[in-house]
Amino acid sequence: MIEEGKTWDAANSIEAAMADYLRCPDEQHLQRVVRAGSRLVHHFAKLYAPDLPKDDVLQAGFEGLIKSVKRYDPERSAAFATFASHYIMGEIRHYIRKEAAYYRPGWAANLQNKIDQYIEECLKQTGNVPEVGEIAAALNVREEGVIQTMRAGLVSFDDIDISQIHSMRYESFHLPIEDIIVLGQALEKLSELQRKVIGLLFYRDMTQNEVAEELGISQRKVSRILHKSLKIMSDLFQKRP
Known part of the structure; x- marks a missing residue:
């Protein structure tokens, strides 16, 4: 050991x-x-x-x-x-x-992949295996956060202490991991139609009229869906620790 x-x-x-x-x-x-x-x-x-x-x-x-x-x-x-x-x-x-028999949210899978990539890079460049503290410092996530992240998929998500998965320092132009988690949780609370509207508006940069035409609904309905979706997401961000 x-x-x-x-x-x-x-x-x-x-x-x-x-x-x-x-x-x-x-x-x-x-x-x-x-x-x-x-x-x-x-x-x-x-x-x-x-x-x-x-x-x-x-x-x-x-x-x-x-x-x-x-x-x-x-x-x-x-x-x-x-x-x-x-x-x-x-x-x-x-x-x-x-x-692995348990649900693993997208943010956890992404962070696990980043941990894998960092380890691979260390092995490639130095031949050494990084300790948890080094991984944490490189990815700007607390050590206990790295440990909790690696549990995702192996235990019930309710058994993971999400509050420990937190950034160590502020980084300009980077969304902190705790905000990424809240954003992921917020998106999961949206209906399939709400996620489609958010995706088309903010990820494909469509106008509300273009989204309405794409989905076969009225522009007014797109506006109502957008307003309700943003309210759900805003409420979750306000409740974050």
Whole structure:
């Protein structure tokens, strides 16, 4: 296990263990690689699947680690720790997709994708796996917010503490994550027709007359739908913590 709050280099002893395995690819040296890579497996399991059975998630991660050992080509691939991290993440993500049984709102899926992309970029540029604190700082989301976000889809949405998913600092020309969440919740409260009207007016930049023609309704009805929709959304923003 990774010690809480401890920064560590993913390359650590795994490169030496893999080099020994490449010289002598037997079971004993394979087990050395697995032991050296266990920190990576535990790290990704803790980040990606905090609410799934630990043993099952770890098994998926170790399967990814072993696959990486069998497929690694030192002449064509990056450092083994980087190569292995991709396989470990891949197997854990695959397991999560099979096991996730709960609703995951669009904003949560988008933020999870940003977390994935940041980890991938760190691995590509430095070969190191970022800690939660580094991810939080890079994405401007509190650490607990990152943790709560990664729970989305694994537990009932009612069990996620949305209040923890909050920006760390103000950024010009960027909508804070807490406002994005409220906006997403507001849109979900609109009817299908209301969402269509909002989408056509604000995302496709149509006039009310053009929207009316597109939807086969009167311009007056478009105006009433717009007014009611904006009132619903405004009320939610005013109630935000």
